[in-house]
Amino acid sequence: MISFVFPGQGSQKIGMGEDLFGRYPELTAKADHILGYSIQELCRDGERLNQTQFTQPALYVVNALSYLKKTEETGLKPDFTAGHSLGEYNALYASGAFDFEEGLQLVKKRGDLMSRAKGGGMAAVIGLTHEQVTDVLREYHLHTIDIANMNTPQQIVISGYKEDIEKAASVFEAVNGVKMVHRLNVSGAFHSRYMLEAKEEFSRFIETFHFKPLSIPVISNVTARPYEQTELKKTLT
The missing domain is CATH 3.30.70.250 (Malonyl-CoA ACP transacylase, ACP-binding)
Structure with missing residues (x-):
């Protein structure tokens, strides 16, 4: 049995993804378009990379491209996926809940909202x-x-x-x-009472998305059990 676990905020480092952006130019271009800036330049910028609104999209993109590279090179497909906080979005992407672009839109909004909780x-x-x-x-x-x-x-x-x-x-x-x-x-x-305002706004934003059936069980950070399809939005919020 194989599990893929995706890292979350705090695991970022300058220069991450350098071997991936050229390998996946179309997805890199889509990321640049959604974000409004170069993802490759962001991953070279230590000051911005540690700011929540930038950290989360950067990690999501690098995690997603790393997953594609791993599956292409090994032919492996996980029996389960999971992720630490932000990494859970990559686990859901790997399971087919949403495509690369939709996941990045969700993460961008999440990072923007969470970045407001300063101090x-x-x-x-x-x-x-x-x-x-x-x-x-x-x-x-x-x-x-x-x-x-x-x-x-x-x-x-x-x-x-x-x-x-x-x-x-x-x-x-x-x-x-x-x-x-x-x-x-x-x-x-993060993950405290001080995120209530961000949670409420994110819950309204996520309602505009339609999630597809999961092809791989994803273990939730909230319950430590596999996601239930009908509870996807509630659990992510």
């Missing part, structure tokens, strides 16, 4: 369980911090305003059992 941050607390992280947040009155992601039983991501994340990180670094607190390379308090 936020995220950090991965490694070594504690969900329950233990919750207890620490309660004990130290860190009420402005949300638990955003449960990556593994002992890798829990917290999210909130940047200054609050720094305060929380200092607290967690002194807690017995914590192996590491890793600040994530993001510019917003």
